[in-house]
Amino acid sequence: MQDARNRLECACRSLAIGSSPLPIVPSRWFATPVTIHAMEFRVLGPLDVRLGGETLALGGGKQRAVLAVLLLRAGEVVSVERLVDEVWGDDPPPSAAHTLESYVSRLRQLFNGHGPRLVRRGAGYALELGDATLDARGFAELQERGSLAAAMEEHAETVELTALALAMWRGPALADVALASAGRAEADRLEELRLRTYELRFDAELALGRHEQAIGELQKLVAQNPYRERFVAQLMLALYRAGRHAEALDVYEQTRRRLDEDLGLQPSADLQQLSGQIVRQDPTLRRPTPQATAFTRASPTKQKTRRAAVLVATGAAVASALALAASGGAAVREHTAPTAQRLALVLPGPSTSMDRATDGLLTAVDSAEILYHLEAQTASVDSHAPESDVEAVAARIRSGGVGLVVVQGDGPGAQALAGTVRSMPETRFVFVDASLGELSLTGVRNAAAIRFGDEDVLYLAGYMSGLAPTLDGSKRRVDAVSIVAGQPNRDTARLVAGFKRGLRDTSAGVRVRVDYSRELEDYTACERLSNRQIDEGSDVVVAIAGKCGLGAVEVARIRGVWAIGAEEDGVRPPGVLLSTHKEWTIATLWALEKLFENTLPMGQDTVLGLEDDYAAGLWFSNRIPERVASAVVRRCTQIRATRHRDL
Numbered sequence: 001m002q003d004a005r006n007r008l009e010c011a012c013r014s015l016a017i018g019s020s021p022l023p024i025v026p027s028r029w030f031a032t033p034v035t036i037h038a039m040e041f042r043v044l045g046p047l048d049v050r051l052g053g054e055t056l057a058l059g060g061g062k063q064r065a066v067l068a069v070l071l072l073r074a075g076e077v078v079s080v081e082r083l084v085d086e087v088w089g090d091d092p093p094p095s096a097a098h099t100l101e102s103y104v105s106r107l108r109q110l111f112n113g114h115g116p117r118l119v120r121r122g123a124g125y126a127l128e129l130g131d132a133t134l135d136a137r138g139f140a141e142l143q144e145r146g147s148l149a150a151a152m153e154e155h156a157e158t159v160e161l162t163a164l165a166l167a168m169w170r171g172p173a174l175a176d177v178a179l180a181s182a183g184r185a186e187a188d189r190l191e192e193l194r195l196r197t198y199e200l201r202f203d204a205e206l207a208l209g210r211h212e213q214a215i216g217e218l219q220k221l222v223a224q225n226p227y228r229e230r231f232v233a234q235l236m237l238a239l240y241r242a243g244r245h246a247e248a249l250d251v252y253e254q255t256r257r258r259l260d261e262d263l264g265l266q267p268s269a270d271l272q273q274l275s276g277q278i279v280r281q282d283p284t285l286r287r288p289t290p291q292a293t294a295f296t297r298a299s300p301t302k303q304k305t306r307r308a309a310v311l312v313a314t315g316a317a318v319a320s321a322l323a324l325a326a327s328g329g330a331a332v333r334e335h336t337a338p339t340a341q342r343l344a345l346v347l348p349g350p351s352t353s354m355d356r357a358t359d360g361l362l363t364a365v366d367s368a369e370i371l372y373h374l375e376a377q378t379a380s381v382d383s384h385a386p387e388s389d390v391e392a393v394a395a396r397i398r399s400g401g402v403g404l405v406v407v408q409g410d411g412p413g414a415q416a417l418a419g420t421v422r423s424m425p426e427t428r429f430v431f432v433d434a435s436l437g438e439l440s441l442t443g444v445r446n447a448a449a450i451r452f453g454d455e456d457v458l459y460l461a462g463y464m465s466g467l468a469p470t471l472d473g474s475k476r477r478v479d480a481v482s483i484v485a486g487q488p489n490r491d492t493a494r495l496v497a498g499f500k501r502g503l504r505d506t507s508a509g510v511r512v513r514v515d516y517s518r519e520l521e522d523y524t525a526c527e528r529l530s531n532r533q534i535d536e537g538s539d540v541v542v543a544i545a546g547k548c549g550l551g552a553v554e555v556a557r558i559r560g561v562w563a564i565g566a567e568e569d570g571v572r573p574p575g576v577l578l579s580t581h582k583e584w585t586i587a588t589l590w591a592l593e594k595l596f597e598n599t600l601p602m603g604q605d606t607v608l609g610l611e612d613d614y615a616a617g618l619w620f621s622n623r624i625p626e627r628v629a630s631a632v633v634r635r636c637t638q639i640r641a642t643r644h645r646d647l
Contacts, residue, residue, distance in 0.1 A: 039114050039132040041071055044139060044190065045170025047177050051114060058110075061178060062087045063103040068177045070118070070127040072186040074134055079124040082626040086183045136190060139168045143197050150200045151371060158204035162197050169194060182630050185637075195225065202234045209287050211238040222251070226258055229271050240278050241287050248278050341373060343404045344397055347380040348413045356568055360584025361408055361432065367585070368592050374404075381413035394420035403427055404595070406588065410434035410449075421447050428602075430591050432584070435491070435605050443603045450591045453609030455498030456639070457580045460618060461542070461564050462502025463635055466510055467628045468577060470539050471562045478540050478562070482513040482533035484552040486520045486545035495544050505635075513538065523551030530555035540564065540577060567619065578620035610640050 042048040047064055049056045058064050065087045070078055084096045093099075104125060108118050115130035146161035173187040173194075198221060205214045218235040225231055232255050239248035252267070252275045259265045266272075277285055345365050347358055365376050381393065394417070397405060403426070407414050410431055418439040421429050424446070431439065431449040441447045469476050481503065485492045496514055503510055513533060519525040530541050530552035541556040543549030543565040553571050556563035565571030567581040587608055594600035620629065 039111070039116055041074075041116075041129070041132060041134045042170070043068065043071055043174050043187075044135045044168050044194075045172070046175050047071075048170075049110075056110060059103070059106060062099075063106060064177050065179060065183075066100065066103045067107055067127075068174050068179060069183050070125065071134060071136075072183060074127050074129055074137075077121045077124040077126045077622065079626045081123070082182065082630075083125070085626065085630075086180045089180050135168050136173075139165050139190075140193065142168075143193055143200075146197065146200055150204060151367070153207070155204040155207045159201055159208070162201035162204070165197050166194070166201070182633070185633070195228065199230050199234070202231075202238075206234060206237055206241075207288055209241075211241040211287070214238045215242060226255065227263070229255070229268055233271055233274055236274055236278065237285065240285055245278060245281075249275065252278075341375060342400065342402045343368070343374045343376040343406065344402045345376060345378045346393070346405060346407045346414075346417060347378065348409055348411050357408060357433070357582070357584050360582075361406070361588055364585045364588035364592070365406070367589060371589075372592065372596055381417055390416045391420065393417065394424065397427060398424055405429045406592075407431045408433065410438045415439055418447075428595065430595060430600070432588050432591065433582070436603070437605070438491075441603075445602050448591070448595070448600050448602050449605045450587055451605050451607050452582050452587065453607050454580070455494050456610045457618065458495045458498035458544075459502040460632055460636060461578055461580065462499040462504075463506050464502075464578060464618075464620065464624070464628060464632045465499075465540050465542075465562075465564070466503045466506030467631055468540075468562065468624060471577075471623075472560055475539070477507060478510060480511045480513075480537045481540040481542065482515065482530075482536075482538035483542040484526050484529045484533070484545050484549055485514060485516050486548060487518060488516045492516075492544065499542060506631075511537075517545045517548050519548050520546035522548055523554075525551070527551035527555050531559075534559050534561055543569070543571070576619075576621060577624070578618045580618055610636060610643065 040048075040050040042050070047058065047068055049058060049067075058067060066083055069083055069086045080097060080100060083100055084092050087100070088096050104118060111118060114132075116132045117128045117130060119126055119128060142161050142165035146158050146165060149155075149157040149161055173190040179187065202214055202218060205211075215235070215238045218231060218238055221231045222228075222235050232251060236248040236251050239245075239251065252271065255271070256267050259267060267275075343365065345361060347361065362378060365374075365378065368374055369376050379393070381390065396402075405427060407417060407429060408431075410418075410433075414431060414434060415438075418429075418431075418441055421441055421444060427446060429441075429447045431441075431447070433452055434449045435451055436442045436444070436447060436449045439447075439449070441449075465478060465481055468478060470478055483496055483499065485496060500512060503512065513536070515529045515533065517525040517529055526543065526545050526548040530543075533541060534556065538561060540562040541552050541564070543552040543563065545552070547569055549565050550570055553563040553565045553576065557576075562577035563571070564577050565579050567579045571579040590608070591600060591606070600606065618632075620632075
């Protein structure tokens with residue numbers, strides 16, 4: 001039976017307005033039929049359970065805490081160890097496990113015959129809601145839909161959806177329940193999503209010209225959240241549009257003093273710029289003029305058609321595709337001036353398979369077309385394509401007026417295309433998951449590279465490895481770890497060093513061995529290394545050798561030791577301690593947003609680490625003790641908090 005996939009999120013996935021629109025999902029909250037006697041669970045405020053309009057008695061504080069934790073992870077298995085930690089903290093009594101059983105028994109009696117089921121699974125419990133409703137789920141779904149409407153600039157719909165979502169709140173999440181760190185962090189995550197929903201709502205209100213109505217509520221939100229600069233900016237803009245210029249500047253000055261005196265910080269560059277615009281009475285701050293027609297959302301048919309037509313870039317096929325992208329279907333005129341509104345996405349080939357990276361980049365471009373009114377076309381460059389084919393692509397980019405080229409990776413195909421970058425100074429190139437150094441483009445002013453902070457994630461992988469027991473349970477902690485790496489280069493050394501740092505921070509005495517396959521494709525090379533490492537006592541095998549690393553992972557699974565690998569390389573449970581993952585869509589949209597703001601550093605690499613909101617993280621096994629998973633979450637949070645203070 002496969003391990004459940006537990007996710008460690010190292011950055012916020014709910015993006016603010018201007019970021020990636022969230023996917024449309026079926027509305028279970030509205031579509032699921034509910035009987036008149038269905039239970040209602042409410043956590044957006046004091047914990048409350050209702051049946052037929054009546055509030056049910058939930059028992060004492062500790063029993064309420066058990067229910068709260070199960071609701072926060074509804075449908076998932078919550079270990080007995082975690083429940084004990086959440087209810088009794090660091091010093092549980094000897095009878096804690098027995099007392100927990102009695103709480104569970106009473107909750108089962110409460111739910112009996114009304115839909116929800118509290119079931120034992122393995123070493124924990126899961127609360128299956130059945131027909132019951134949970135307000136946190138309804139809120140999250142409305143917030144997702146509101147976020148999508150905001151990204152589409154459908155302001156009236158954004159206001160409607162966010163107002164419905166916010167109306168579900170009755171106070172701070174689980175305000176009357178005492179929870180330990182992990183449970184309280186879950187409740188705090190809901191609070192953060194609530195504030196983001198307010199931000200979406202007031203952006204839409206201001207876009208609709210409703211500044212007068214927004215002022216009072218924004219003043220209250222700023223008073224409650226004085227360091228949240230987005231609320232401050234919204235209030236300043238609302239006051240300015242209402243003709244209260246002096247008050248708008250006074251809000252800025254109060255925020256500046258508070259940040260300086262309390263935190264030793266200055267307002268962000270964006271807030272300082274807004275203050276200057278108000279002083280100058282910048283015309284761009286005026287009340288928005290109603291548009292005759294809103295811009296049209298790209299049709300799903302168009303998006304599906306373009307996504308299905310991923311072209312292998314060999315000669316005329318790519319030339320034709322990029323020509324059509326640049327011209328909107330008409331014949332291409334030679335030497336058309338580049339425009340940033342025409343984008344070409346170049347993927348490695350030859351393949352039409354939708355791996356995770358390709359799907360993420362295509363999703364980003366789909367969203368960017370809507371957000372930035374782009375004309376986009378997707379093509380792929382065969383890593384073995386002859387020079388004439390690559391030059392044909394470059395020639396069509398030049399003649400078609402493509403102003404922006406997004407390229408996946410820095411592999412052979414990207415390297416071949418990189419040779420043409422200098423000859424197109426008016427076209428900007430962004431290489432995603434790449435390094436300009438590897439492409440010999442460092443310092444070139446029309447090129448930028450976005451690199452995932454893999455060393456950060458490998459640090460967390462090492463941190464967890466030092467805390468984890470062996471897969472067979474024979475040892476409380478592992479004492480030997482081996483790494484199967486690919487080529488011995490600078491990037492590999494960076495990842496190995498990151499893993500070793502994490503391991504040292506939890507278990508300095510663990511032995512580490514590193515072997516290089518000097519191969520990224522042939523599984524058998526990594527299989528041989530993994531077998532040798534396990535023969536010599538390795539408890540964990542870490543694969544950072546591309547597709548070759550799958551061979552090392554499979555050997556580890558067969559021989560009963562933990563494996564670590566990358567989701568991009570196909571590493572999945574069961575038998576995996578953890579697998580790393582990258583959020584390609586979020587990273588690409590972040591790069592495009594910065595590019596259109598003219599704030600993306602050109603001629604150099606930009607590294608997205610744990611302090612950046614791009615959702616890098618780990619999938620890890622549910623066989624890991626809760627204390628280990630919680631320790632890694634805490635460490636991730638500490639790193640992010642420290643780096644944010646240093647920014």
